[in-house]
Amino acid sequence: MTCAEFKELVGALALEALDADELLAARAHLAEPRHEGCPEAFARATATARLLSGALPEAKPRDRVWRTIAERIGERAPRRRWAVASGWAAAAAAAAVAVILAGRSARLRTELEAARAGTAAVQTQVASSADLLRQCTAQLEGAKTTSGLAREAIVLLERRGSRVVAFAPQGGVAAGALAVVASDARRAILLSTALLPTATRDYQLWIIPPGKGAAPIPAGLVVAAEGIALGDFEPKVLARGAVALAISAEPKGGSPTGTPTQVVLIAALAG
């Protein structure tokens, strides 16, 4: 997608009126590093769309709504405040860190210290790379005894040139995720504490190949291991090239149509 094409549909993007394929392409374009005013156009359209709710007269929820909220927030404290640099990518990275922090334990912190020595050579290409790596390693250590995939992720993380990329939440979804990506981008493993499959829902991995209008390619399902969601992006598909990775929420078993039903996370690989 070109910048001109993006600007043609940015209004529909802000209205959440794009179909799944166009939405994925637009998000992937927005995640690219160079633009001709696309983030600004998106911000302007989003600001406009948000004002539209003001056209409706307000409607008061019944009293029981607040009582339910009060009960629910009594269960847990808000996530710790985190500082971020400005910028969309940094915010996305920090959101993912916040998710990881929520699952941290004293045991993992101890293991983290041991893991840090082994990951000293790993380089990342995101702003808060050190924090991401530490948290990623700690989470993976917690799961490696029962998950072969987690062990593979640790091996990949420790490999020279590997990097950690953060996924950006889409459409107001409260979720975050990281992926450990090999230096040649031919292997990528997802890590999240938020994308645990349920009895009726699966999360599906997608690879967005290079090329104008290229359709996303299904690349496997997210699996759970000790409360951590892991996903192995199909290496054969990755080997053909990828500009972005995406996760969609799907009915059990995966997308019934071959296209993403609801994209919840996306991460750019290009650049």
Added chain:
Amino acid sequence: MVTSLWILLVVAAGAAGAQELIGLIARGNRGALRSLYDGVSGRAMAIALRILGSTEEAEEIVQDTFVEIWRRASEYRAERGAPAAWIAAMARSRAIDRLRERGRADKAARAMASEPERDPQPLPFESAAQGQERARVRAALASLPAEQRRVVELAYFEGLTQTEIARATGDPLGTVKTRIRLAMEKLAGVLLETPG
């Protein structure tokens, strides 16, 4: 006690106060969440109710939205817009997700059949500022050509995609896309560049 008094003061201060409330919520202040809820839940409820057409479901959306605010208040950035609009956008996204989970079979038909009569009546305690904002946004929508206004309403208030709008209206998809683009450009000019 001091905190509670301060909450009352910032609420009285209006929109800027709402931003301060979000700061307090990020630090775990439940009283601030209640104050924010009292101030803006009506707008979130209105958009969820308009999209879903069900009070029960709309209230579930409001619940989920405010629980999410409790957990993610630190992610709010003032440059993204006023808190009420931010929160309404969160509620709208959740409502659209719910709508799309229901299935799309009869959604387009329902959307075409529905008219603004499903909008709730203004609340007795609605402030003058809220009334003025509603009038301004409605005037901006009314300034659009009818066919452009309709596609924006179907997308924003009914949760339809461009393809679904084309199917519902019988217009070519390209026409729908053009109308949405032109409408959003014009709305941006009116709403963002005209003092509120």
